[in-house]
Amino acid sequence: xxxxxxxxxxxxxxxxxxxxxxxxxxxxxxxxxxxxxxxxxxxxxxxxxxxxxxxxxxxxxxxxxxxxxxxxxxxxxxxxxxxxxxxxxxxxxxxxxxxxxxxxxxxxxxxxxxxxxxxxxxxxxxxxxxxxxxxxxxxxxxxxxxxxxxxxxxxxxxxxxxxxxxxxxxxxxxxxxxxxxxxxxxxxxxxxxxxxxxxxxx
Amino acid sequence: xxxxxxxxxxxxxxxxxxxxxxxxxxxxxxxxxxxxxxxxxxxxxxxxxxxxxxxxxxxxxxxxxxxxxxxxxxxxxxxxxxxxxxxxxxxxxxxxxxxxxxxxxxxxxxxxxxxxxxxxxxxxxxxxxxxxxxxxxxxxxxxxxxxxxxxxxxxxxxxxxxxxxxxxxxxxxxxxxxxxxxxxxxxxxxxxxxxxxxxxxx
DNA sequence: TTTTACCCTTAAACTAGTTTAAGAAATAGG
DNA sequence: CCTATTTCTTAAACTAGTTTAAGGGTAAAA
Numbered sequence: 001x002x003x004x005x006x007x008x009x010x011x012x013x014x015x016x017x018x019x020x021x022x023x024x025x026x027x028x029x030x031x032x033x034x035x036x037x038x039x040x041x042x043x044x045x046x047x048x049x050x051x052x053x054x055x056x057x058x059x060x061x062x063x064x065x066x067x068x069x070x071x072x073x074x075x076x077x078x079x080x081x082x083x084x085x086x087x088x089x090x091x092x093x094x095x096x097x098x099x100x101x102x103x104x105x106x107x108x109x110x111x112x113x114x115x116x117x118x119x120x121x122x123x124x125x126x127x128x129x130x131x132x133x134x135x136x137x138x139x140x141x142x143x144x145x146x147x148x149x150x151x152x153x154x155x156x157x158x159x160x161x162x163x164x165x166x167x168x169x170x171x172x173x174x175x176x177x178x179x180x181x182x183x184x185x186x187x188x189x190x191x192x193x194x195x196x197x198x199x200x201x202x
Numbered sequence: 203x204x205x206x207x208x209x210x211x212x213x214x215x216x217x218x219x220x221x222x223x224x225x226x227x228x229x230x231x232x233x234x235x236x237x238x239x240x241x242x243x244x245x246x247x248x249x250x251x252x253x254x255x256x257x258x259x260x261x262x263x264x265x266x267x268x269x270x271x272x273x274x275x276x277x278x279x280x281x282x283x284x285x286x287x288x289x290x291x292x293x294x295x296x297x298x299x300x301x302x303x304x305x306x307x308x309x310x311x312x313x314x315x316x317x318x319x320x321x322x323x324x325x326x327x328x329x330x331x332x333x334x335x336x337x338x339x340x341x342x343x344x345x346x347x348x349x350x351x352x353x354x355x356x357x358x359x360x361x362x363x364x365x366x367x368x369x370x371x372x373x374x375x376x377x378x379x380x381x382x383x384x385x386x387x388x389x390x391x392x393x394x395x396x397x398x399x400x401x402x403x404x
Numbered sequence: 405t406t407t408t409a410c411c412c413t414t415a416a417a418c419t420a421g422t423t424t425a426a427g428a429a430a431t432a433g434g
Numbered sequence: 435c436c437t438a439t440t441t442c443t444t445a446a447a448c449t450a451g452t453t454t455a456a457g458g459g460t461a462a463a464a
Binding site: 068181 | 274278290294323330331333347349354381383
């Protein structure tokens, strides 16, 4: 087994959940990606940077967050194993963005630089289809979240998050979850207390 | 000028804002679409239906909305001229969905049925690229909306909506806008009153 | 091991948004 | 042009969520 194959296997395996790839395509993809380790709290992108990479998470959890005019951070999304994270606006416009990407846990990622991705799109048109589907999947998740945000109480939103992402719900600090749900950590603490009391009362 | 060209021009023009198309490709696309008129309040899709079409708005405004457990409607998105509307979850899974699509104004749309769209993807691979980009654009909009929802007050969200979609903000009834923002029409009325007073006080 | 920084909880006072109800204004459509 | 229906507004009482502040628990790092 070649080391280069070892290195990128998780990404190829991810692509192959969508479509099969030829050996020569796999080699081309592998020649255009790079691997990187991140310490806890290390930033991959900060406000004002241009996002020049698609980032695939091999191990760990990262967050994409924005900062509001008053300086508060708000989590837009989390990405754990086998998920993608990037500031899509900054990436496509190749302009400085307003988002930040940070490792919450020590993490390991695979990155594809912009020009490499475009090179891959040209040489492996199938990848247009794959990323079309990936983006559609992420669009669905986001639309469900918008529906939650406009139709539910904080308690319902937390329950939905807890049921949909049990892994993240137990793995992440509550401060991070509160920021994602759009509530204060204090109020999340209250919600959790009420939920536990509700259960034990039975 | 052929009638068939007349008929579908707005959709082809829309595609050509992304990539150029050959005559033969245009003919193929035109052979696979259909045009439809909708009365005010007419539904294109209701809860429990399978969404079998991508719908492109030629004229008018439509809304995609969901219904919460208590029976209240919540607007997930609006689509006006040159925009797309469909229940993406139901469409891709070909399963009954929980969304509804309704014309707010008398409207005119162009539809592509699922099997026709797949036929077009196979014969015009460029369309994978086009819909990848369209979905990315819509993802960006949705992500901005999520950020608004978790980081802003209702007043800020309304201001953002008003500035970003001035056409919709003046064209739609406030009840529809309130439903989209996740607030009651009464509270939107208060916000608008305060904003006008704020302005005239100067 | 000790310290430091982070994280979680509780509670009281406050602010943002909802509900209910009733009347006024605007609009679609016969 | 008229009427029915929808839409918008106001206000008072209510509920959901925030803020501030203080204290305790826990994990990382020196």
